[in-house]
Amino acid sequence: MKYKRVIVWFKNDLRLLDHAALFSACKESSEIIPVYCFDPRQFGEVELGIQKTGAFRAKFLIEAVDNLRSNLIGIGANLVIRIGKPEELIPELSVEFQAEAVFFSEEATYEEKAIEKNLENAIWKKGIETRTYWQSTLFHMEDLPFPVNQTPEVFTQFRKECEKFSIVRKTFKIPEKVNFPKTDLDLGNIPELSTLGLQEPVNSKKGVLPFSGGESAGMQRLQTYFWENDCLKTYKETRNGLLGPDYSSKFSAWLALGCLSPRYIYEEVQRYEKERKKNDSTYWLVFELIWRDYFRFISKKHGRKIFQLQGIKENVDNWRKDEKLFAEWTEGKTGIPFVDANMRELNATGFMSNRGRQNVASFLVNDLGIDWRWGAMYFESQLIDYDVCSNWGNWMYVAGVGNDPRGNRYFNILKQASNYDKKGDFVRYWIPELAKIPGFDIHQPNTLTKNELKAYSVHLGANYPHPIVAFSAKEKGVLVKN
Ligand SMILES: Cc1cc2nc3c(=O)[nH]c(=O)nc-3n(C[C@H](O)[C@H](O)[C@H](O)COP(=O)(O)OP(=O)(O)OC[C@H]3O[C@@H](n4cnc5c(N)ncnc54)[C@H](O)[C@@H]3O)c2cc1C
Known part of the structure; x- marks a missing residue:
C-alpha cells in the first residue's frame, strides 16, 4: 500500500x-x-x-x-x-x-x-x-477526441466525434470493504434543513415522483423505469410529456448529485438492448446523456463566461430587469396558462419537464425580455435536479447567447401548448381555478365570452390574471401591461 x-x-x-x-x-x-x-x-x-x-x-x-x-x-x-x-x-x-x-x-x-x-x-x-x-460524465475527459479547450461549439459535431472516436469506460465496482480507522473520530451529524436556514418544503402529492435523495433511491428509479415498467423502449415517443412519472427517466436529480453514474446508466441501456429491445428510444436516452456531457465540457472550456450576460457567444442584447414582471413569472401569475402551470409545478415540487423548461425560459427571455440570468438563478434555487452546467448551458441556449447554430430559440407558447397539451389536462392539473374550461380553450381564457367565463367560474383579474402578453400567430408576444 x-x-x-x-x-x-x-x-x-x-x-x-x-x-x-x-x-x-x-x-x-x-x-x-x-x-x-x-x-x-x-x-x-x-x-x-x-x-x-x-x-x-x-x-x-x-x-x-x-x-x-x-x-x-x-x-x-x-x-x-x-x-x-x-x-x-x-x-x-x-x-x-x-x-x-x-x-x-x-x-x-x-x-x-x-x-x-x-x-x-x-x-x-x-x-x-x-x-x-x-x-461526472459519460465520456471521460481524457478520452475526448479533442483537447477539452477545443470542444466543438456545436452539439452535433461534439456528439458525432465522441460517438465515432471515443469510448465509454467501464464502471468501477462498489468496494467490498472500506477500511475505516478503528480510533474514535468525531463523525459529525447530518444537519437538519433548519440548520441550513431552510424550512421543510410542503410535500405536494401532485409531483411527478416522490423524489428521494441517495444512490439507493436512484438505483431503484432506474430499476423501475427500465426494468419493472419497461419504459425505455418508448422513451423517444414519450419524452416530451408533462404528466406522470414515466414519460421520461427522471434520473436528473440523482445524476446532478452523482448518486447515479452516467456510465452505469449506459451499461444498463446496453443490457436492456441485449435482453429486451434495441431501438431509437434506447439510443435516445444515451443521446440525452451526451447533451449533458456537452454542457459540462463547454462549461469547462469557457469558464466564467457561462454566467455572464453576453454568454459564450458574446451577444449583447437589451435585457430588462423588471422585478414585477419577473415576480409574475416566478409565481406562475402571467395569465398565460401553459407558462403558469409549469411554474406552479416547479414551485410546488422542485421539478419541471424539459418541455416546460424550454417554454418558460423562452417566455421569460423572448416574450418578457428579462435578463436570462435571473431565470437561471431562479431555476438554480428551485430545481431539485439543479446542475450548474446543464442549467446555465441550457439557459444560454434559450437566450441565444450559447452556440446554437439555429440561433435564437423562440417558443410560440400557444403552438407548443397545442402540440403538447392539446386537451389542456396539464393546465387543468396545475391551475384548478381554470379546470372547468373544456379542451384547448383552457390555454386562452381571455378569448372566451363573459358568459362562458362566468359559466366556468373564471373571473379574469380576480381568480386568474389577465395575460401580461398578447400573442399574434406570427410574432413574438407583446407586453400588454407594465
Ligand atoms: C432552461 C433549462 C434549464 C435546465 N436545467 C437543468 C438542470 O439544472 N439540471 C439538469 O439536469 N437538467 C437541466 N435541464 C435539462 C433537462 O430539462 C433535464 O435534464 C430533464 O428535464 C430532466 O428530466 P429527466 O431526467 O426525466 O430527463 P430525460 O429526458 O429522461 O433525460 C435523461 C437524462 O439526460 C440528461 N438531459 C436530458 N436533456 C438534457 C438537456 N437538455 N441538457 C442537459 N442534459 C439533459 C439529463 O441528465 C437527464 O436526466 C434544463 C433544461 C432547460 C431548457
Missing part, C-alpha cells in the same frame, strides 16, 4: 458504484476516511433575495448524504460530516486525522474550481498530497 491513511472527499459524487476516487483509495491506502462538507455558501441568499439552494434540493441533498453514510456503514466504513468551507475544513481534518493524501472528484465550473485550487494550495503547504478524478 502506498498510503497509511487517505481522505476521500465526497462532493457531487454521492455514490459507491463507479466511484473512481474511492475505488483507487481502496487499492492504495490501508485506511480510508470518507468526508462530506455542507458548504454554507450554498445556502445563502443571492440577488433578489432568492435562496441559492431551495428547500427541495437541500432536502434531497441531505437524504443523499444520509444514504451515502448508510451505504458506507454497510461496507465497514462511515462518513465524517462537517458544516463549513471545504477548502478550510479538509486541510484541518487531514492534519487531525493524519491523512497522507486527499482524493476527490474534479469539477468543471468556476466557483468549484476555485475551491479546489484553494484546497490544494492549503493542503500542499502541509505536505499532504491531493489527487483528482474526472468522473
Whole structure:
C-alpha cells in the first residue's frame, strides 16, 4: 500500500458504484476516511433575495448524504460530516486525522474550481498530497477526441466525434470493504434543513415522483423505469410529456448529485438492448446523456463566461430587469396558462419537464425580455435536479447567447401548448381555478365570452390574471401591461 491513511472527499459524487476516487483509495491506502462538507455558501441568499439552494434540493441533498453514510456503514466504513468551507475544513481534518493524501472528484465550473485550487494550495503547504478524478460524465475527459479547450461549439459535431472516436469506460465496482480507522473520530451529524436556514418544503402529492435523495433511491428509479415498467423502449415517443412519472427517466436529480453514474446508466441501456429491445428510444436516452456531457465540457472550456450576460457567444442584447414582471413569472401569475402551470409545478415540487423548461425560459427571455440570468438563478434555487452546467448551458441556449447554430430559440407558447397539451389536462392539473374550461380553450381564457367565463367560474383579474402578453400567430408576444 502506498498510503497509511487517505481522505476521500465526497462532493457531487454521492455514490459507491463507479466511484473512481474511492475505488483507487481502496487499492492504495490501508485506511480510508470518507468526508462530506455542507458548504454554507450554498445556502445563502443571492440577488433578489432568492435562496441559492431551495428547500427541495437541500432536502434531497441531505437524504443523499444520509444514504451515502448508510451505504458506507454497510461496507465497514462511515462518513465524517462537517458544516463549513471545504477548502478550510479538509486541510484541518487531514492534519487531525493524519491523512497522507486527499482524493476527490474534479469539477468543471468556476466557483468549484476555485475551491479546489484553494484546497490544494492549503493542503500542499502541509505536505499532504491531493489527487483528482474526472468522473461526472459519460465520456471521460481524457478520452475526448479533442483537447477539452477545443470542444466543438456545436452539439452535433461534439456528439458525432465522441460517438465515432471515443469510448465509454467501464464502471468501477462498489468496494467490498472500506477500511475505516478503528480510533474514535468525531463523525459529525447530518444537519437538519433548519440548520441550513431552510424550512421543510410542503410535500405536494401532485409531483411527478416522490423524489428521494441517495444512490439507493436512484438505483431503484432506474430499476423501475427500465426494468419493472419497461419504459425505455418508448422513451423517444414519450419524452416530451408533462404528466406522470414515466414519460421520461427522471434520473436528473440523482445524476446532478452523482448518486447515479452516467456510465452505469449506459451499461444498463446496453443490457436492456441485449435482453429486451434495441431501438431509437434506447439510443435516445444515451443521446440525452451526451447533451449533458456537452454542457459540462463547454462549461469547462469557457469558464466564467457561462454566467455572464453576453454568454459564450458574446451577444449583447437589451435585457430588462423588471422585478414585477419577473415576480409574475416566478409565481406562475402571467395569465398565460401553459407558462403558469409549469411554474406552479416547479414551485410546488422542485421539478419541471424539459418541455416546460424550454417554454418558460423562452417566455421569460423572448416574450418578457428579462435578463436570462435571473431565470437561471431562479431555476438554480428551485430545481431539485439543479446542475450548474446543464442549467446555465441550457439557459444560454434559450437566450441565444450559447452556440446554437439555429440561433435564437423562440417558443410560440400557444403552438407548443397545442402540440403538447392539446386537451389542456396539464393546465387543468396545475391551475384548478381554470379546470372547468373544456379542451384547448383552457390555454386562452381571455378569448372566451363573459358568459362562458362566468359559466366556468373564471373571473379574469380576480381568480386568474389577465395575460401580461398578447400573442399574434406570427410574432413574438407583446407586453400588454407594465
Ligand atoms: C432552461 C433549462 C434549464 C435546465 N436545467 C437543468 C438542470 O439544472 N439540471 C439538469 O439536469 N437538467 C437541466 N435541464 C435539462 C433537462 O430539462 C433535464 O435534464 C430533464 O428535464 C430532466 O428530466 P429527466 O431526467 O426525466 O430527463 P430525460 O429526458 O429522461 O433525460 C435523461 C437524462 O439526460 C440528461 N438531459 C436530458 N436533456 C438534457 C438537456 N437538455 N441538457 C442537459 N442534459 C439533459 C439529463 O441528465 C437527464 O436526466 C434544463 C433544461 C432547460 C431548457
